[in-house]
Amino acid sequence: MKLGLFGGGRLGVLEPEGVYDVTALAPSGLGGPLAALIASGYPLEAEAVRAQPRIAAADVRWEAPLPRPGKIIGAPANYFEHVDEMPDSATIVEWGVFLKAGTSVTGPDTVVRLPYRDRRTDHEGELAVVIGAGGRDIPREEALDHVYGYTGILDITVRSSEDRSTRKSFDTFSPLGPWVVTADEVGDAGDLGLRLTVNGVVRQESTTAKLIYGIPELIAYASSVMTLEPGDVIATGTPAGVGPIVDGDAVELEIDRIGSLRVTVSDCAAIPYADRPGPGTAARRQ
């Protein structure tokens, strides 16, 4: 089943014949109806879905399926081919995982806003895992039982000296979507093709079969550090081909059996890096 948000936070199920507005079937709760549905642990029954109002898919403008995840866990340097293009040869085995702010999420067909005029900002196209049942110290062998579904994420990143959690947490830096595909519909996510284009030109093309920490290892490792909760998102890492995005670019991430996530890029609010608040007034070592 493909579940997403539209129309200002309504819950929709995409089927070949259209989109069913299943908002009435979802519990209310923090983080929107999909997050609340995931937290409830109850699946939607196909029969109940088809009894709801139906809209033509062409009339639906999808929003981020999980607009405010409790956690976005990132996997740095999780494809060897991406490690090879970076200045540091360390991998996720050395780095562990990192966190992005939940407020960095934006939806399909929105605008990624570049913060700095004179600092490179990169696209990172990634498969995102959405956690269903939470847990701590989840064994690798049971990890996939904790997956609700999958979606796409762009882990937008400023290349500068700050910590990852800073460089990746600007508002609009986590486009998510276009919808969440439940784990049963995706099947084996261990060999999903993904490709990212900028203005129609392929920049990244790989498969999740090349992940260093696969999905079970990511869940086992992350849950050994922090309790995973329903609706948490794990960005599984980006393959080779990471590159800069600039004002006016159109970025599209396509993942097999999931769909396409498109955004555009704007620098209309960008400032010089040297003008960012802080450094001008920060205490200097005497």
Ligand code: MN
């Ligand atoms: Mn990344």
